[in-house]
Structures are given as C-alpha cells and as structure tokens.
Amino acid sequence: MLLPIKWLSKYVDIDVTSKELADGLTYSGSHVESINRLDKGIEKVVVGRIDKLEKHPHADKLLVCEVNVGKELLTIVTGATNLKEGDYVPVALIGAKLPIGLDIGETNFRGVDSQGMLCSLRELGYGDNVIPKEVRDGIFVFDKEYPLGEDASYFLDLDEDVIEFEITPNRPDCLSIFGMARETAATFKKTLKHPEIKVKNEVDDIFEYTNGIQVETPNCYRYYSRVIKDVKIAPSPMWLQTTLMNAGVRPINNVVDVTNYVMLEFGEPLHAFDLDMLNGRKIIVRQAYDNEKLTTLDGIERILSTDDIIIADDQMPIGIAGIMGGLHSEITPETKTVLLEGANFSSKHVRLTSKKFALRTEASTRFEKGIDPYLCNVAVERVCQLIEEIGAGTVVKGIIDVNQITGEDKIISLRPERSKKLLGVDISIDEMIQSLSNLGFQSKFENDVILSKVPSFRADVEVEADLIEEVGRLYGFHNIKSMPLVGGLTRGERPYNKQVELKVKNILQGLGYNEVMTYSFISPKAYDKLNLKEDAVERKYIRLINPLGEDYSTMRTTLMSNMLELLSRNEKKGVEEVLAYEIGYTFMPKSLPVTELPDEKQVLSVGFYGNKDFYFMKESLEVVLARLGIKNIEYIREENNPSFHPGRTAILMVDGIRIGVFGEVHPDVCENYNIKGKIYLAHMDFDNIVKLTNIEVKYKPLPKYPAITRDIALVVDENVMVGELEKIIKDNGNGLVERIILFDIYRGNQVEENKKSVAFSIVYRSYEGTLTDDVVNNIQNAIIKEMESQFMAKLRS
Amino acid sequence: MKERLESLREKALKEIQNIVNLSELEDLRVKFLGKKGEITSILRDMGKLSAEMRPVVGQMANDVRADIEDKISEAKEILGNKAKEAKLTKETIDITVKTENLRRGHRHPLLATAEELEDLFISMGFSVVTGPEVETVENNFDALNSPDNHPSRDLSDTFYINDELLLRTHTSPVQIRAMKELGAPLRIVSAGRTFRFDDVDDTHSPMFHQLEGLVVDENISMANLIHTLDIFIKELFGEDMKTRYRPHHFPFTEPSAEVDVTCIKCRGEGCPVCNFTGWSMELLGCGMVHPKVLENCGIDSEKYTGFAFGMGIDRITMVKYGINDIRLLFENDNRFLDQF
Structure with a gap:
C-alpha cells in the first residue's frame, strides 16, 4: 500500500515529518516498509518551452530545439518525435542530475552543442508500471503553461514523500488513503476530514438507459449503480495522472482513472462498463455456468464454473465479479455511455476464483479480505462527482441499489479492569473512549463498561480483546512499562528423550561426528534406491497431496536415504572424509490410506566414509550406548538386508530388544547414489534406546585383590565369530572374568586353510579374595573344553 | 702386602677415571671387587701374614675396598646421569609435525x-x-x-x-x-x-x-x-x-x-x-x-x-x-x- 503524503493531507492535517509520521503509524500498528522521496536524485530540472524546432543539419533522426527556460534560451538536441513548438517540457540543465544516474553536461551532437536535455518520465524516475502507455517513449509534455525556469518536479508533484506500508490481512480498511487518514488522525489525535461528495447536475433518468440490475446470487451483498452519459473519453488532467502515478497506478483515460482514484481513496474497487455494449442494456449478477467463457481485460479467455460469481448482460458474462472486467464491454475511446458498478461480493468466492485463475488485481486483493458494504454508494457517488468536475461526462439522475446486506450493529462491551489486566497498564476511561471514537467506534461509558459500536468497515473486531488491542495500540505497546512475571517458582527442564538426545549428541561430537539436518519429506525413488524389498515396511509411506515436487512427496520412513544423499554430495565435492549423524523422525502410518496421525519414531542415523571401517562404526555405537548405561549388547549377523553388505552387517540387540542395524552399505546401493567409496551406516531406533537408557551411575568398590592374567590361543574354523568365543569365556568364568582382551587373529602358514588362530588375554579377579592357580586353571580348562565341543577349537601351543 | 693393596687402590682409582660407560664400570667392579677379583686374591694370601699384621692388613684391605666402592658408585651416578641425558637428547622430536588422528565433531x-x-x-x-x-x-x-x-x-x-x-x-x-x-x-x-x-x-x-x-x-x-x-x-x-x-x-x-x-x-x-x-x-x-x-x-x-x-x-x-x-x-x- 503506497501512501503519498500530499494526498493523505487532504483528509488530515500533517504537521510532522514523514519520518515522524512513519514512526507514529508503525507504533500504532501500520507497518512501514519504506519512505521514498519521489524527486530523490533530481537536480536542476526546470520547466522549459520549445520556441523553435528544426531538423539537425547533419543528422536525419535528431532535432535541434530552442528552449526558453525563463532567463535564457538554450539550444538542445533531442531524438524525440512527439514534440512541437510551444510545448512545455521538463528540461535538465547543464549540471543537472537525474535519478537514473545521469549527470548532464554540454554535449556535441554532430557539430551542434546541446546545452541540456529534455526529459521523459522514465528519466525522471517513474517506474514503467505507472507511465501511461502513450507517453512511454517520448519526452513528457506538460498539459498547460507553467512558469518557465521553475523547478519541474514541483509541477509534476514529485516534491513529496510516499510511504509504503505492509497492511495485515485483517485490515482491508487500511488499503485506502482515507483508511490510512483515519489511522493517522487517531494516532496523532487529529480531526479526520470527510470529503464533501455532491453531484451538481443530474439529467434524464437511469431507467431510460438501462433495463435494471438483477442480482441472482446470495454471494453479491450489494450492487450500487449509476449511469454517465455524453462521455468524452480523453486523458485525465495532469493532477489526476500524477496523483495516480505517485500512488503506483498507471493513468489510462479519464473515466478509468476516476474509478481507480476512488478505489485508492476509499478502498472500494469500482468498475465502469460501456453501457452501449451490454446486450439487453442489463446487468445480471449470478454464479457462472460450467464451461461458460469470458475474455477478460487482459485478453485471456477464462473458462468459468459455478463457483465463480460473474457480472453478465442478458446473453453472456461481462466480468468476473470483484476481479476483472471483460474485454467486450471495456471503456474505449468511442465509449459514450457508462454504467458504474460499486458492489460488494463474498470475499471467499473472490479469493477462490482469483486463486484459480492466478489473477490478482487491485480489486481482488481488496475484495478477498472483505470490504465495508456501505462504501458502495459513497464510492460511486464520488466517481460521479469527479467525472462531472473534470468534464468527462454528464451524470444521469437516479440510482439502482440492490441491497442484500444482512447482519445487525455489533456492540461490544469493554471492561476497563479487563483492559488493565490484559495490557498490564492503567489507561483512563476517557482515553479509551477517545481512542475508540477516533477509530470510528461510537463509544460511551455505561454501567461500569464502555459500550462500543463496531463500524461497518471493521469486520475484524469481534470480541472485547479486539477492542483492548485498539486501545492498547493507540496507547502504544512501547509505552507499556515491562513487569516481571510473578507467581510460583517453576523448574524448567527438557523431556527425558531430549535429555538423552543431548547426551548422544555430545558423545558423537567428541568422536568427531558432525550433526546434519535433512528434510522430513523425501522422494519415493529413495525406497528403490535403497533396494528395499517389495514388502518392506519402509515402503508403506505417507504421500503429501500437494508436494513441492516428486522429490519432496513422501514422509520419510527411513533416514538412510537422506544420509546417503548428503554423503554422496560431499564425496562429489571432494571432501575426503565425512562423519555424520542425524537424530530425526520417521513417519509410520497406523494404516493406509491414512486416517489418523502417524507414529513419529525418533531415529539415530549415523554414516561415514573415508579412512574408517566397520569396527569404527561398531565402537562408536558402543561408546554411545555405554554413555547411556546400556550394557549386554549382542550382535547378530544380518545377511538379508538388501541395503547392506551381506557379510558386513549386524543387528544390534540389547536384552532381546532390537535397537538398530549397522554395517557397510551394499555396493549396489552405493552405485544408486553415485557413491564411489565405501559407506558405513547405522540406523538406530532412538525410542528404544531411550527406553533402555539408564543414566544413573552407582559406585562399585575398587578391587582389593590382585588379578591373574592368562593367555590362550585357539585354532577355529574361519566362520566362528570372536563374539561366540568370548561368550563361552564369560559363561564359564564363574563371574571371575574381569576382562577379555583379543590380542591376535592369525591366518597363514602356521594354521590350516579356512582356519584362524584367535588369541585372548583373560583377566580373572575375585572381589572375595586372592585367586589361586587351581581355581583359574579349572576355569581355563572348562573354557577350552567348551570351545572344543562347540566349535571344535584346538588349543594352539 | 700393604704395597700391593696400595698400588691396587691407585690402579683402580685411575682406571675408574677413564671409564666412559656403565658396562665397563661393572666389568671394573668385578675385576677389583668381585669374588674372583684382585682384592679377594690379595686377601687370600692373608694366611701367610703374622697374627699381628693380619688385622692391620685386613683393615687396610677394607679401606681400599670401601674407597674403590665409593669411587665406583660416584662414577656410576655420573655415568647414569650422562646416559639419561643422552637418551633424552636422542628422543627429541619435531614438535611442529601435524597429525590428524583426532577430529572434533560439530553441532549443526x-x-x-x-x-x-x-x-x-x-x-x-x-x-x-x-x-x-x-x-x-x-x-x-x-x-x-x-x-x-x-x-x-x-x-x-x-x-x-x-x-x-x-x-x-x-x-x-x-x-x-x-x-x-x-x-x-x-x-x-x-x-x-x-x-x-x-x-x-x-x-x-x-x-x-x-x-x-x-x-x-x-x-x-x-x-x-x-x-x-x-x-x-x-x-x-x-x-x-x-x-x-x-x-x-x-x-x-x-x-x-x-x-x-x-x-x-x-x-x-x-x-x-x-x-x-x-x-x-x-x-x-x-x-x-x-x-x-x-x-x-x-x-x-x-x-x-x-x-x-x-x-x-x-x-x-x-x-x-x-x-x-x-x-x-x-x-x-x-x-x-x-x-x-
């Protein structure tokens, strides 16, 4: 929303600087985005008159002008083609500066010295979006005589500031100069000046020109209409054009400009139809029929449906209600009779239709937020007045006002003590009433409450708290003295799983892992790339109905794909080694199609590549679990997980609960992710880890008696796992095995083929007394015997 | 015998001065003080002495032994310190060499x-x-x-x-x-x-x-x-x-x-x-x-x-x-x- 200060000051006295105005309005709730000085960058541009115009002696496409700038006559060369002698134009003198970054000096054009430059609107800093089409390429020519040599930007109304606001969707009333004037008046405690609206001369009768307005849909709350005859379509007077341009709207012709002016002034979008083009000289407001067609003003054919509200004549659609008119009944230079529409439509319908056609206009952005239905008449009357004033036509007597407005006056009571409770500040009853009245709420104090009548332009105000906000924002939130929270002391803490999460993150950070963060939605291709089986539970994923694209269309049931993708990206970029982990959620539907919230399961995903192996992963997980007090870890060989290497993958179990899988990623999967090196991944069920976590530590007395260490070396088949041998040692140790240290695995000349020698140091210790050789020997013998019988192990001597 | 002991003392003390490492010092200790060493062999001849002379010579032999022992342990300490220093000097490393065995992980x-x-x-x-x-x-x-x-x-x-x-x-x-x-x-x-x-x-x-x-x-x-x-x-x-x-x-x-x-x-x-x-x-x-x-x-x-x-x-x-x-x-x- 652009607010030119000169326009604003027609309705409220402004006696502060633009900066002060912007700050004041910011504090009362209108968010200022920028303050723009329109003549910024313009220096030494004056009004000049072209006294003589001649062809350049040496260049066909150039003209040499004699320009009168008051005190002197200048010779200026131009390439423009739209000039004639006697035209008043903006002249950039030698030494002038233009906002497009030009510094004007004396220039020689093919033997003729040019003592300045004639300016187009673009050169004066106007945006292409507001420059009228017909003057886009030429020098700007003033509409009449102005004092020669005087500052041109003054007569172009460029000597002002325009404040740009971001208006929140609940305040459509602020999408107008008058609405902002009301805010300004309330903020600065000034009087709001209503413009006097009166048509002087009315002739004939409206029903001589039209066969009436028929409203056939409940979604048009009001349709207010008048007719203008003897219309003379022409460019608007300059004040109207510059006013529109300064507010960001391009001048088109006098009738359209007036409707745009009034829309900006009051916030009521208006439309002007060429009445002579209407079949049956009639307006029908209805829902469209399915597949009905209309070519809108922008030249695009729209296929309508019954959800769209349209304006029609008695044969066909002539406009999409509240969005854009039709090309057929557009105002053209030949238009003689105009029917003016000031209407009010269902904001929901306008919004949906605008959305459907991806067609957002000044009208639709206002209607979709909801507009005061009592503006229709004010705005249309204002248009009539201005058309009369600028001599663009004659107003026809009579109005047609189809009014289906329902609803009653809304009166809300405001308890002063409630306001104090909510804002934490004591504002006097008088001040509250004053603030509310200034904002258009008729208010009075009665039976200990303030009774406020909500004006029709403030549909956003519904309850007492809304009134308190109005009072509070005019008081100024920045004026509220801050006060500490009182009440009982509370202890802040994290939920248990978050506490565990932080411990895990700390450990992994210490081990050199970087924390990563990836999207919760992934491509459905991921499940194929992971080589998951057809019946894998991960394939029962939830789809978004409106994803940003296929790549973001499923809620992830695994974190492995995200991890592989980021490792792949890093490898491609030449990063030598990456150690990464993510703690995130998977989304497991309770049923498909989804009918209720899915189970969001927390997962710890670990992955790396580089100079690390399976055992680094295994040890990393062991360190993490040890930190959480999780013992009794069991590893089960996993040969059937198609994402992983069949010989280098383990399932991790604790007390019979599966807490995850880890290992080397299957080379096929690596290939799917364009990964060249080896990748190790772990996918851990974090919910189960949290369940098993036992962070409480109990001290155990230090040993008083010495340990005995014995080494044994055994030759076993290649497929016997160290873990299995260790289990035998533990199971047969009578609780006296303190540590088992694997110190050698040997394959080679000394042992048979497909066999290996495994050597352990076993540390025995008792907490009861000093161990004797006999006791230890017996245990060692039992261990060896068990190994012989279970794995045909042979003691290596 | 007195002369023999005296010259032995001189010889030993002189040799000790020339010793440069601990193993030579040990050899020297054995040579003079060991069971088959020179003092022992001199003492073996004690039987030939008169009863009056025996305690005198005995005393002197003990003095000589004590002297030599003192000097040896003195030399031992000096040599030991030298050896320690030499070892430490030899163990000097380049303290600017960069290794990357450990890495710090980072929180997102x-x-x-x-x-x-x-x-x-x-x-x-x-x-x-x-x-x-x-x-x-x-x-x-x-x-x-x-x-x-x-x-x-x-x-x-x-x-x-x-x-x-x-x-x-x-x-x-x-x-x-x-x-x-x-x-x-x-x-x-x-x-x-x-x-x-x-x-x-x-x-x-x-x-x-x-x-x-x-x-x-x-x-x-x-x-x-x-x-x-x-x-x-x-x-x-x-x-x-x-x-x-x-x-x-x-x-x-x-x-x-x-x-x-x-x-x-x-x-x-x-x-x-x-x-x-x-x-x-x-x-x-x-x-x-x-x-x-x-x-x-x-x-x-x-x-x-x-x-x-x-x-x-x-x-x-x-x-x-x-x-x-x-x-x-x-x-x-x-x-x-x-x-x-």
Whole structure:
C-alpha cells in the first residue's frame, strides 16, 4: 500500500515529518516498509518551452530545439518525435542530475552543442508500471503553461514523500488513503476530514438507459449503480495522472482513472462498463455456468464454473465479479455511455476464483479480505462527482441499489479492569473512549463498561480483546512499562528423550561426528534406491497431496536415504572424509490410506566414509550406548538386508530388544547414489534406546585383590565369530572374568586353510579374595573344553 | 702386602677415571671387587701374614675396598646421569609435525541455536515440550482461531496429507496440545520443524524451524510479555539490544505484536543489512492468547490470561552467524558444518 503524503493531507492535517509520521503509524500498528522521496536524485530540472524546432543539419533522426527556460534560451538536441513548438517540457540543465544516474553536461551532437536535455518520465524516475502507455517513449509534455525556469518536479508533484506500508490481512480498511487518514488522525489525535461528495447536475433518468440490475446470487451483498452519459473519453488532467502515478497506478483515460482514484481513496474497487455494449442494456449478477467463457481485460479467455460469481448482460458474462472486467464491454475511446458498478461480493468466492485463475488485481486483493458494504454508494457517488468536475461526462439522475446486506450493529462491551489486566497498564476511561471514537467506534461509558459500536468497515473486531488491542495500540505497546512475571517458582527442564538426545549428541561430537539436518519429506525413488524389498515396511509411506515436487512427496520412513544423499554430495565435492549423524523422525502410518496421525519414531542415523571401517562404526555405537548405561549388547549377523553388505552387517540387540542395524552399505546401493567409496551406516531406533537408557551411575568398590592374567590361543574354523568365543569365556568364568582382551587373529602358514588362530588375554579377579592357580586353571580348562565341543577349537601351543 | 693393596687402590682409582660407560664400570667392579677379583686374591694370601699384621692388613684391605666402592658408585651416578641425558637428547622430536588422528565433531548451527534458545528459557523456568510434525487441521488452524477461509489454509500455502492432516505450518499447535494436556498454569517452550509451501531460494525453504513459547496463569499481561522477551533478547544478543513492539495481527493472539530488535550487524547505526533502519525486522511475533484459543483448550479465559510468542530459528541462526543463504543450513556440506 503506497501512501503519498500530499494526498493523505487532504483528509488530515500533517504537521510532522514523514519520518515522524512513519514512526507514529508503525507504533500504532501500520507497518512501514519504506519512505521514498519521489524527486530523490533530481537536480536542476526546470520547466522549459520549445520556441523553435528544426531538423539537425547533419543528422536525419535528431532535432535541434530552442528552449526558453525563463532567463535564457538554450539550444538542445533531442531524438524525440512527439514534440512541437510551444510545448512545455521538463528540461535538465547543464549540471543537472537525474535519478537514473545521469549527470548532464554540454554535449556535441554532430557539430551542434546541446546545452541540456529534455526529459521523459522514465528519466525522471517513474517506474514503467505507472507511465501511461502513450507517453512511454517520448519526452513528457506538460498539459498547460507553467512558469518557465521553475523547478519541474514541483509541477509534476514529485516534491513529496510516499510511504509504503505492509497492511495485515485483517485490515482491508487500511488499503485506502482515507483508511490510512483515519489511522493517522487517531494516532496523532487529529480531526479526520470527510470529503464533501455532491453531484451538481443530474439529467434524464437511469431507467431510460438501462433495463435494471438483477442480482441472482446470495454471494453479491450489494450492487450500487449509476449511469454517465455524453462521455468524452480523453486523458485525465495532469493532477489526476500524477496523483495516480505517485500512488503506483498507471493513468489510462479519464473515466478509468476516476474509478481507480476512488478505489485508492476509499478502498472500494469500482468498475465502469460501456453501457452501449451490454446486450439487453442489463446487468445480471449470478454464479457462472460450467464451461461458460469470458475474455477478460487482459485478453485471456477464462473458462468459468459455478463457483465463480460473474457480472453478465442478458446473453453472456461481462466480468468476473470483484476481479476483472471483460474485454467486450471495456471503456474505449468511442465509449459514450457508462454504467458504474460499486458492489460488494463474498470475499471467499473472490479469493477462490482469483486463486484459480492466478489473477490478482487491485480489486481482488481488496475484495478477498472483505470490504465495508456501505462504501458502495459513497464510492460511486464520488466517481460521479469527479467525472462531472473534470468534464468527462454528464451524470444521469437516479440510482439502482440492490441491497442484500444482512447482519445487525455489533456492540461490544469493554471492561476497563479487563483492559488493565490484559495490557498490564492503567489507561483512563476517557482515553479509551477517545481512542475508540477516533477509530470510528461510537463509544460511551455505561454501567461500569464502555459500550462500543463496531463500524461497518471493521469486520475484524469481534470480541472485547479486539477492542483492548485498539486501545492498547493507540496507547502504544512501547509505552507499556515491562513487569516481571510473578507467581510460583517453576523448574524448567527438557523431556527425558531430549535429555538423552543431548547426551548422544555430545558423545558423537567428541568422536568427531558432525550433526546434519535433512528434510522430513523425501522422494519415493529413495525406497528403490535403497533396494528395499517389495514388502518392506519402509515402503508403506505417507504421500503429501500437494508436494513441492516428486522429490519432496513422501514422509520419510527411513533416514538412510537422506544420509546417503548428503554423503554422496560431499564425496562429489571432494571432501575426503565425512562423519555424520542425524537424530530425526520417521513417519509410520497406523494404516493406509491414512486416517489418523502417524507414529513419529525418533531415529539415530549415523554414516561415514573415508579412512574408517566397520569396527569404527561398531565402537562408536558402543561408546554411545555405554554413555547411556546400556550394557549386554549382542550382535547378530544380518545377511538379508538388501541395503547392506551381506557379510558386513549386524543387528544390534540389547536384552532381546532390537535397537538398530549397522554395517557397510551394499555396493549396489552405493552405485544408486553415485557413491564411489565405501559407506558405513547405522540406523538406530532412538525410542528404544531411550527406553533402555539408564543414566544413573552407582559406585562399585575398587578391587582389593590382585588379578591373574592368562593367555590362550585357539585354532577355529574361519566362520566362528570372536563374539561366540568370548561368550563361552564369560559363561564359564564363574563371574571371575574381569576382562577379555583379543590380542591376535592369525591366518597363514602356521594354521590350516579356512582356519584362524584367535588369541585372548583373560583377566580373572575375585572381589572375595586372592585367586589361586587351581581355581583359574579349572576355569581355563572348562573354557577350552567348551570351545572344543562347540566349535571344535584346538588349543594352539 | 700393604704395597700391593696400595698400588691396587691407585690402579683402580685411575682406571675408574677413564671409564666412559656403565658396562665397563661393572666389568671394573668385578675385576677389583668381585669374588674372583684382585682384592679377594690379595686377601687370600692373608694366611701367610703374622697374627699381628693380619688385622692391620685386613683393615687396610677394607679401606681400599670401601674407597674403590665409593669411587665406583660416584662414577656410576655420573655415568647414569650422562646416559639419561643422552637418551633424552636422542628422543627429541619435531614438535611442529601435524597429525590428524583426532577430529572434533560439530553441532549443526541451527540445532545448536535451538538448544541455546531452549536453555535460555529453561533458565527462566520454562519447560520444553515437543509436538509432532504431522498435525491435525484442528490443532494447526481451527483451535488457533484461524478463519475458515484464511489463505494460509490453501493448498498453495500448506502441505496436506488429507483433509484432516497436514504438515504443521508453525509450532503453535504445540500450544494447543500443551493447554489441553497440562491445563493452566503453564510455562512452556517448544522448538521444532515447520513446513510451508515455499520454493527453495536463499531466504525460503519448505522446511524451516520455529520456537514457540506460552505462559498461561492468572494476571498475565502484555507488560509481562514485554519483560520476558526483553530479557531473552538481551541474553541472546547482548545487553545493548533494544526492542520495538509493533502492533500486528495473528489470529491466535489479541492484542498481537511483532518485535523488531536492534540490527545485530550495525547495532542500530543503520546498514545495508537492516535497510538503514537500524532494526532487524520481524524477529519475533507475540501477543496475548486469544480468549477463544484458551476456551478451545478448556481453559477459563476470564480467570486465566496468557501470552505466546514465536520466532524463526533459521532466521536467528542466520543473523547470529552471518549466514546469507538458508540453503546452506540444509545442504550439509561438511566444509560448512566444520565451521561451527
């Protein structure tokens, strides 16, 4: 929303600087985005008159002008083609500066010295979006005589500031100069000046020109209409054009400009139809029929449906209600009779239709937020007045006002003590009433409450708290003295799983892992790339109905794909080694199609590549679990997980609960992710880890008696796992095995083929007394015997 | 014999002086003092001496032995020290050699920031709660007083799973869950992932993060809200930070405000980052919980009032570390992560 200060000051006295105005309005709730000085960058541009115009002696496409700038006559060369002698134009003198970054000096054009430059609107800093089409390429020519040599930007109304606001969707009333004037008046405690609206001369009768307005849909709350005859379509007077341009709207012709002016002034979008083009000289407001067609003003054919509200004549659609008119009944230079529409439509319908056609206009952005239905008449009357004033036509007597407005006056009571409770500040009853009245709420104090009548332009105000906000924002939130929270002391803490999460993150950070963060939605291709089986539970994923694209269309049931993708990206970029982990959620539907919230399961995903192996992963997980007090870890060989290497993958179990899988990623999967090196991944069920976590530590007395260490070396088949041998040692140790240290695995000349020698140091210790050789020997013998019988192990001597 | 002992002493002491290492010294000890050494062989001839002479010579032999022993142990200590020094000198290493056996892992800057924000509020007595990323339309919109036709509900703004389920567009549904489950009084924060239908560019991401806070109690006012957030901002960015509370609009709070904070880059001087305003805009949204929202959660809005606030963690992280492209937060480039 652009607010030119000169326009604003027609309705409220402004006696502060633009900066002060912007700050004041910011504090009362209108968010200022920028303050723009329109003549910024313009220096030494004056009004000049072209006294003589001649062809350049040496260049066909150039003209040499004699320009009168008051005190002197200048010779200026131009390439423009739209000039004639006697035209008043903006002249950039030698030494002038233009906002497009030009510094004007004396220039020689093919033997003729040019003592300045004639300016187009673009050169004066106007945006292409507001420059009228017909003057886009030429020098700007003033509409009449102005004092020669005087500052041109003054007569172009460029000597002002325009404040740009971001208006929140609940305040459509602020999408107008008058609405902002009301805010300004309330903020600065000034009087709001209503413009006097009166048509002087009315002739004939409206029903001589039209066969009436028929409203056939409940979604048009009001349709207010008048007719203008003897219309003379022409460019608007300059004040109207510059006013529109300064507010960001391009001048088109006098009738359209007036409707745009009034829309900006009051916030009521208006439309002007060429009445002579209407079949049956009639307006029908209805829902469209399915597949009905209309070519809108922008030249695009729209296929309508019954959800769209349209304006029609008695044969066909002539406009999409509240969005854009039709090309057929557009105002053209030949238009003689105009029917003016000031209407009010269902904001929901306008919004949906605008959305459907991806067609957002000044009208639709206002209607979709909801507009005061009592503006229709004010705005249309204002248009009539201005058309009369600028001599663009004659107003026809009579109005047609189809009014289906329902609803009653809304009166809300405001308890002063409630306001104090909510804002934490004591504002006097008088001040509250004053603030509310200034904002258009008729208010009075009665039976200990303030009774406020909500004006029709403030549909956003519904309850007492809304009134308190109005009072509070005019008081100024920045004026509220801050006060500490009182009440009982509370202890802040994290939920248990978050506490565990932080411990895990700390450990992994210490081990050199970087924390990563990836999207919760992934491509459905991921499940194929992971080589998951057809019946894998991960394939029962939830789809978004409106994803940003296929790549973001499923809620992830695994974190492995995200991890592989980021490792792949890093490898491609030449990063030598990456150690990464993510703690995130998977989304497991309770049923498909989804009918209720899915189970969001927390997962710890670990992955790396580089100079690390399976055992680094295994040890990393062991360190993490040890930190959480999780013992009794069991590893089960996993040969059937198609994402992983069949010989280098383990399932991790604790007390019979599966807490995850880890290992080397299957080379096929690596290939799917364009990964060249080896990748190790772990996918851990974090919910189960949290369940098993036992962070409480109990001290155990230090040993008083010495340990005995014995080494044994055994030759076993290649497929016997160290873990299995260790289990035998533990199971047969009578609780006296303190540590088992694997110190050698040997394959080679000394042992048979497909066999290996495994050597352990076993540390025995008792907490009861000093161990004797006999006791230890017996245990060692039992261990060896068990190994012989279970794995045909042979003691290596 | 006396002469023999005397010359032996001299010979031994002389030889000791010439010894350069410990093993030669040991050889020397054996040669003179050992069981088959020279003193022993002299003493073996004691029997030939007269009874008067024997104690005299015996005494002298002991003196000679003691002398030699002293000198040997003296030499031993000197040689030992020399050997130790030589060993240490030999063990000198190049202390500038760089190894990379250990590496420090790094927290993700955004998640670390989220944790830091939580910690600040925990220290103020707030408890951390969590909520699901997939939410109901009811919790995400309806219960938060969002109008039925509000554009944020559109398919072009919100990711839907079906008519009733969506990806939460803000952390505010956690307010609803907390109020319904825990009732009043309440003092909570919740940080997490949020989702909006935004194409990826340098300031937008379809997934982003928010931190939500909620206090419900008797007599909670806007003045308390301002006090709480001011403390928080100063703790986070520094004591010299100023705040600006601008009236704004959110469906679930009334009154509502947006909070601008002194530009973190220029500390209020005005710079390109803050568009020369001196303010970092829209860092937080906040307000007094709308009475309808309290009632929707079964809390008596006459007895209790409350305030709520929310902020974009991505934005705060970017401001804090001077990150200019939000995509860096989600790309997980190791060279980026290694910087934090």
